Amino acid sequence: MSDAKGKTVLLQGNEACAMGAIFAGCRFFGGYPITPSTEIAEHLARKLPTVGGVFMQMEDEIASIASIIGASLTGIKSMTATSGPGFSLMQENLGLAAVLEAPVVIVNLMRSGASTGHPTGTGQGDLMQSRWGTHSDHPVVALAPATAQEMFDLTVKAFNIAEKLRVPVVLLPEAVVGHIREAVYIPAEGEMEVINRERPSSYDNLLFFKRDKSGVSHPPDLGTGFRPHFTGLTHDESGFFTAVADEVNAFTVGLNSKIDLHREFLTDYCEETVEDADILLVSFGITARACAYIVRALRKKGVKAGYFRPRIVWPFPEERLRQIAQHTHTFIVPELNLGQMRYAVQRIVGPEKRVVGINRVDGAMLTLDRLMEEIKEALA
Amino acid sequence: MAIEPFVKKYLRQRVLPTIWCGGCGLGTAMRVIIQALDDLKIDQDNLVVVSGIGCSSRMAGYLDANTVHTTHGRALPVATGIKLAHPELEVVVIMGDGDGSAIGGNHLIHASRRNINLNVFLLNNGNYGMTSGQVSPMTPHAWYASTCPFGNLEHAFHLCDMVKSAGATYIARTTTFHYMQAVRLAKEALEHKGFSFLEVYFQCPTYFGRFNDMKDAPTMLQWFKKNAVRYNPEKPRELEKGQFYVGKLWEDNTKDEYADLYRKLCKRAKEMMQAAK
Numbered sequence: 001m002s003d004a005k006g007k008t009v010l011l012q013g014n015e016a017c018a019m020g021a022i023f024a025g026c027r028f029f030g031g032y033p034i035t036p037s038t039e040i041a042e043h044l045a046r047k048l049p050t051v052g053g054v055f056m057q058m059e060d061e062i063a064s065i066a067s068i069i070g071a072s073l074t075g076i077k078s079m080t081a082t083s084g085p086g087f088s089l090m091q092e093n094l095g096l097a098a099v100l101e102a103p104v105v106i107v108n109l110m111r112s113g114a115s116t117g118h119p120t121g122t123g124q125g126d127l128m129q130s131r132w133g134t135h136s137d138h139p140v141v142a143l144a145p146a147t148a149q150e151m152f153d154l155t156v157k158a159f160n161i162a163e164k165l166r167v168p169v170v171l172l173p174e175a176v177v178g179h180i181r182e183a184v185y186i187p188a189e190g191e192m193e194v195i196n197r198e199r200p201s202s203y204d205n206l207l208f209f210k211r212d213k214s215g216v217s218h219p220p221d222l223g224t225g226f227r228p229h230f231t232g233l234t235h236d237e238s239g240f241f242t243a244v245a246d247e248v249n250a251f252t253v254g255l256n257s258k259i260d261l262h263r264e265f266l267t268d269y270c271e272e273t274v275e276d277a278d279i280l281l282v283s284f285g286i287t288a289r290a291c292a293y294i295v296r297a298l299r300k301k302g303v304k305a306g307y308f309r310p311r312i313v314w315p316f317p318e319e320r321l322r323q324i325a326q327h328t329h330t331f332i333v334p335e336l337n338l339g340q341m342r343y344a345v346q347r348i349v350g351p352e353k354r355v356v357g358i359n360r361v362d363g364a365m366l367t368l369d370r371l372m373e374e375i376k377e378a379l380a
Numbered sequence: 381m382a383i384e385p386f387v388k389k390y391l392r393q394r395v396l397p398t399i400w401c402g403g404c405g406l407g408t409a410m411r412v413i414i415q416a417l418d419d420l421k422i423d424q425d426n427l428v429v430v431s432g433i434g435c436s437s438r439m440a441g442y443l444d445a446n447t448v449h450t451t452h453g454r455a456l457p458v459a460t461g462i463k464l465a466h467p468e469l470e471v472v473v474i475m476g477d478g479d480g481s482a483i484g485g486n487h488l489i490h491a492s493r494r495n496i497n498l499n500v501f502l503l504n505n506g507n508y509g510m511t512s513g514q515v516s517p518m519t520p521h522a523w524y525a526s527t528c529p530f531g532n533l534e535h536a537f538h539l540c541d542m543v544k545s546a547g548a549t550y551i552a553r554t555t556t557f558h559y560m561q562a563v564r565l566a567k568e569a570l571e572h573k574g575f576s577f578l579e580v581y582f583q584c585p586t587y588f589g590r591f592n593d594m595k596d597a598p599t600m601l602q603w604f605k606k607n608a609v610r611y612n613p614e615k616p617r618e619l620e621k622g623q624f625y626v627g628k629l630w631e632d633n634t635k636d637e638y639a640d641l642y643r644k645l646c647k648r649a650k651e652m653m654q655a656a657k
Binding site: 027028030046049050052054056058059060062063064066067068069070071072073074075076078092093096100222223224225226227228229230231232233240241 | 392395424425426428430440441444445446447448449450451454456457458459460461462463464465466468469486487490642645646649650653
């Protein structure tokens with residue numbers, strides 16, 4: 001890029017994420033050490049104090065997400081980073097962030113296995129947890145970066161989505177994407193869009209939680225003269241608890257409508273040679289990078305293969321996948337878990353389509369050889 | 381009875397009446413806090429009240445300030461984020477004994493350790509009132525609750541001692557019987573720069589009292605009166621069974637407040653960065 005104003009540097013994925021956060025305007029980080037996320041905390045511990053931000057190492061992951069919710073309610077863009085065991089602990093307050101409509105970004109680097117599992121292995125086992133980990137219906141957005149560059153770009157995007165929709169946003173890289181070292185283009189200020197939350201200067205009848213046409217409410221920041229009340233209880237447009245059936249219903253439906261009303265804004269995928277594809281490889285994150293090579297190799301052999309990778313995994317780009325399914329008969333879903341995305345794909349494309357999973361759960365990645373071999377078997 | 385103007389000023393009247401039972405001590409505790417806020421002329425626009433879950437935590441909804449009603453036990457880490465993001469805000473944290481000593485016990489000791497300028501009012505009724513009277517870590521040994529119908533085998537925390545060893549720099553205890561003292565201590569706590577902790581015993585005749593032969597508020601208040609011993613550091617005395625100290629128990633003004641330290645750290649970090657360039 002000859003007209004580029006930024007610079008290209010060699011970065012680890014986690015460093016790129018931390019730099020993306022600073023670029024997006026993140027000025028509060030609360031976290032707790034856990035492999036493989038720790039470099040994000042270490043980078044921000046050095047950086048945040050020099051840019052007027054706050055770095056806090058909290059007593060556990062519950063406190064970490066609680067602290068970033070508190071900071072966010074004062075108007076400061078806030079983030080935490082963790083891995084599976086910590087992400088499990090954060091589920092309680094992820095629900096709180098959704099209900100308080102506190103914009104926060106949670107980076108969850110996926111390691112391998114349930115419970116303590118295989119801490120230095122890589123995996124993709126938290127796909128469903130990122131959507132359904134906390135109890136009951138709640139809005140959440142999850143992004144799956146596949147490269148160090150996307151660790152930067154999608155971190156900025158995660159903040160933009162959080163601020164615009166006032167939702168918790170999960171960045172869901174695999175451990176290996178956090179630790180990969182690649183060239184990363186760091187844009188100059190103004191070169192990449194940065195969205196800040198809307199801050200109304202007045203409210204009708206103190207209805208701080210009244211939704212606009214796009215389903216988003218814009219409660220004021222703490223300490224700005226409005227004296228709002230935030231509660232994790234079901235609440236009416238004034239923000240106070242309600243147990244009136246119609247109001248409880250309006251609250252839950254309204255809160256969740258933010259996602260549906262922003263489908264276009266929340267659709268982000270990459271695809272290759274899908275238009276005439278008989279077979280579609282659907283994957284995300286690091287596994288999808290291998291799939292892109294496989295599809296090109298299959299095409300050279302005359303197989304009509306296509307490649308589809310959501311960068312925003314929740315909400316899943318259902319409409320596009322349904323369009324492709326009109327002419328594609330077989331879907332192959334490689335992932336580092338026992339079939340979490342396959343489950344979503346089968347639901348979207350319908351029971352009459354063939355959906356085949358290729359799964360690996362030993363802490364390593366799916367290699368090109370193994371993928372090619374299993375795809376051949378599936379197509380035989 | 382008409383509400384006095386200064387009380388009115390700090391209440392969101394549109395959400396009253398409170399959900400609290402008849403005879404509950406939380407109304408008194410709330411008036412203590414309001415009186416202290418008003419005496420100190422604390423600006424409501426600059427005041428943030430953070431609470432957890434339980435009867436006492438509903439107070440956040442009634443107070444006319446910036447208020448955040450969080451999850452069970454998590455008021456302190458949320459308040460930590462608020463205070464460090466905006467140290468100029470006055471942050472009051474209201475928790476019950478379940479919030480502060482059970483599910484949020486870890487947050488309490490760590491917040492004490494950091495010495496952030498937060499004002500904790502831990503309102504202790506010795507049981508889980510919201511869920512109808514289960515045993516809490518503050519229920520005395522051998523007393524009764526709905527989940528220890530044959531007597532409590534466990535022992536209560538000495539919360540004030542616990543936060544002292546954890547590093548809190550202002551610690552006091554009072555009860556809803558000792559109104560004037562409670563107001564004085566609440567004001568001291570608010571004025572103290574650093575982590576302040578005021579434990580307020582309040583009566584729960586509906587559950588705690590009922591299970592323990594104190595079926596009305598006056599009986600429980602008499603119990604507070606009978607067993608409270610005014611703390612005098614010059615003349616420590618042996619407490620008899622059931623007795624407890626009230627008054628200011630500890631103040632340490634030698635320890636730097638966290639947000640001040642952080643500001644200095646930022647300055648140092650910037651200078652180091654510039655020197656490295």
